[in-house]
Amino acid sequence: MPPDALCDLCGATSLAQVYRPERSTRGLKIYLCRHCGLVQSLPRIDRTAARHQAAVSQGADWGNVRYGKGFRTQIALDALARHADLEAPLRLLDVGSNRGSFTKAFLELAPDAAVTAIEPDERFAQSSAGLPRTELIQARIENVKLPDAGFDIVHSCHTIEHLAHPFAALKDHARVLKNRGLLVLDAPNLALLGSDDILEEWFIDKHLYHFSDATLAYMIEAAGFEIVQYPDPADAINLLFVARKNGAPKSAITPDPDEVANSEALIAGYVAMRAVNRAALSAAAREIESLKPAKVALWGAGRLFDALVSTGGFDPAMLSLLIDAHLAQHMSQRHGMVLSTPQALAKTPVDVIVVMSRGFAAEIAGQIRDIAPGAKIILYSELLARARLAQAA
Ligand SMILES: [Zn+2]
Incomplete structure (x- = not known):
């Protein structure tokens, strides 16, 4: 220190x-x-x-x-x-x-x-x-x-x-x-x-x-x-x-000894849970890849997507679209895939949209139901929960 x-x-x-x-x-x-x-x-x-x-x-x-x-x-x-x-x-x-x-x-x-x-x-x-x-x-x-x-x-x-x-x-x-x-x-x-x-x-x-x-x-x-x-x-x-x-x-x-103990337990739990979730990422990547030949878009190209590619070995080339309303204003591509705005869904219809967001998942799902009402939605939290089970099996 x-x-x-x-x-x-x-x-x-x-x-x-x-x-x-x-x-x-x-x-x-x-x-x-x-x-x-x-x-x-x-x-x-x-x-x-x-x-x-x-x-x-x-x-x-x-x-x-x-x-x-x-x-x-x-x-x-x-x-x-x-x-x-x-x-x-x-x-x-x-x-x-x-x-x-x-x-x-x-x-x-x-x-x-x-x-x-x-x-x-x-x-x-x-x-x-x-x-x-x-x-x-x-x-x-x-x-x-x-x-x-x-x-x-x-x-x-x-x-x-x-x-x-x-x-x-x-x-x-x-x-x-x-x-x-x-x-x-x-x-x-x-x-x-x-x-x-x-x-x-x-x-x-x-x-x-x-x-x-x-x-x-x-x-x-x-x-x-x-x-x-x-x-x-x-x-x-x-x-x-x-x-x-x-x-x-x-x-x-x-x-405040209780607060000290709470913070300590929270950080220990975080380290353990992150390790479990990172280990499950390759199973999450395989689930998305197994959706082929369906046309798949992934919405949310930030940190969770980065982990899916870097740690889970996900190949973004299988995606029809990589969407991020915010990041598309700041950069043109992520991991070799062109970044699109949600409006791209009008020109390139897809069957499935994977939502890689935690804080804005509900909001993004709502937008998808407006823009692409026929698309099946897979939320990050569900994808990860299934991947953890697959990993544990
Ligand atoms: Zn203090």
Whole structure:
């Protein structure tokens, strides 16, 4: 462990290495704080590394093609509508505004509101340039000094886990909020490690913190907030909190041996389940290949597809179409197959569509029923479950 590494939340010197991610370009290791239970990656800061080419692998180097954030806009707006008067002249700080999807949707809903949008990445920041009632600051949030008590709302979606010091950032969010101001905070959920269809490396290089509902709740409360809306316990992918500024930050965090034990068990289960699922991938690949002579499309060319090819030995040349609505905008091919948008299904009809997605499986299946109502759908989770049984037999 680097000598200066203290737990970012409780400040204890009790970080213990619990895992080493596969294919980390930064040599990151995963540590568990044996005092408060917060899971964190070390070393924390690497601002000098050149930006890598867009990588879509199953390993820790994934993450330069950002997606998913836009899908969280509606749920954040619904939460805000419950806790704030959107007709009021609100001042909102959007931390990590990305392509501006939240800022734009919020301004439409709140006619007298104004937004300060912060986004360090110039490729995305420019999407918010020139928006009405919007001030764009192209910088990292840690380097921006905003006045005290200037905002009614701070919105931060899938940003906190990227920061070197999230606790300091949350305390600063409290500082820039007016008294009783609202924080809407969304982050990836450590609970996903417990999924029985986990396959890809979850501990990616871009994420330095790995929050559970408990550790993120501690951090929010200790930063000077009162939580008014907790995450949906049925959502293993995201943690959405709404909290109100409520007094001064606390420093002492009580030990939580249960949380420490939970995190440890979750990571051990993840390692074991991933090994089982990776071993089953060749059976999954053979099932898809056995569908011939039916015409087969595969929808979802991201990390699960990468694992199917790289680990399962799947030959994508047997596919009639490889579809990915998002990745098709960023790259032309994956593993030698041309990437298509869903619209290609109109020109190239298929008999079967394999959906290689976990988080968006239901949404993609819904789109398939609209675009290609005759096609049989095979979901990744079902394919993998059958492959595990075949492997065990
Ligand atoms: Zn700690």
